[in-house]
Amino acid sequence: MHDMTLAEALGELAALEDPKMRAANEKRGDDHGINLSRMRAVAKKIKTDQPLAQELWSTGETAARLLALLICRPRDFTADELDAMLRETRPPKVNDWFVNYVAKKTPLAEEMRLRWFDDPDPTVAAASWSLTSVRVAKDPDGLDLPHLLDLIERDMKDAAPRPQWSMNETLATIGIHHPSLRVRALEIGERLQVLADYPTAPGCTSPFAPIWITEIVRRREG
Template sequence: MPETATASVPELLDELAAIEDPRMRAVNERHGNDYGVNLSKLRAIAKRLRTQHELALELWATGRTDARLLAILVARPKAFDEPELDAMLREARAPKVLDWLTSYVVAPGPHAEALRLAWLGDADPTVAAAGWALTSVRVRKRPEGLDLSALLDAIEAGMAEAPERLQWEMNACLAHIGIEHPAHRERAIAIGERLRVLEHYPTPPNCTSPYAPAWIAEMVRRQGPALAP
């Protein structure tokens, strides 16, 4: 097993600054992300460092988005407690940090379900969006015990008027319910068709539209009989 590389936070901040690309930052800033590092290069640094939880905490404390992305990759998810994760989510506002924190730290950690339930109804739509993202994980991977009808009720009642990030995650959950659970597919499609959320979202060629009815139909088509009702 290779040895874990050592580096100080100032050294790592300098290394991240050295791989900053102003053109990439300009593109990312249009989506609310204030960083310009190439994520493949950032992942290579994380691979070299391996898991170093104390270093992750120090990187997070810098407040820099690129450093926080690196922190997420070298952190130990099981080492965080619920209050720490709640505080981290509430202070992180860069969409990429929110996505990675939810997917790479909270979802695989021991507090995912407790935080999912706590965040779903939060008054802060960014926090609520994380709750819906975790719900999508459960819909796809661990649906036992979920009330899918109640989730569809909540999506139908609230998605159309939800703020952008929250709406996106609710829509993703709607699509995953329709894709993964044939008994609820017809209703999921009907909700999507009625609300028409993201119907005209610009989608590059050869990519699947986030419009739930189209997304569901495409994924069911790809899976063939395996996802047929």
């Protein structure tokens, strides 16, 4: 099979567009109408294709960008390309997939984490906190965890929604993976009450840090 062209890829996406799904997605800020498992099937057909991914991304269209994130090769992006891409990830699903499928997978993850850490753009700062959560869990050597807790304690309550969510994730990750800091992490969560009233489906763990930490620790030690 020949490599798929940009026009062919956009045609495949257009054929999957569903007005009802678009209406549901747009309520969440995602301006596309494609069932994501069907989009993944298109990506599977294309396999990894970095040049096509970059063409899809440059269209600026949400569906095309989601497909780009599924077929790109994260290690092929430069630091400046990653930075520019992140700053354009306004739709929530594009942001989520960029952070999880590209930023967390690039060999430049630590360089980007530091570059994005104090950025005034909340989307950029949030990505840094997401990368920080990964390091807290997998490679905490060299991180000043008490200082991270100081920053979370100071800034999380009044942070914009994206960085607030990511800081909360880092708070929970510290509490789960670092028993010596667990009591302090629980205390910060209880005092700030961030996401305490977040609606949680039955069978799912609440993102409220004290519940999240306690539940995961119980499962691990149970």
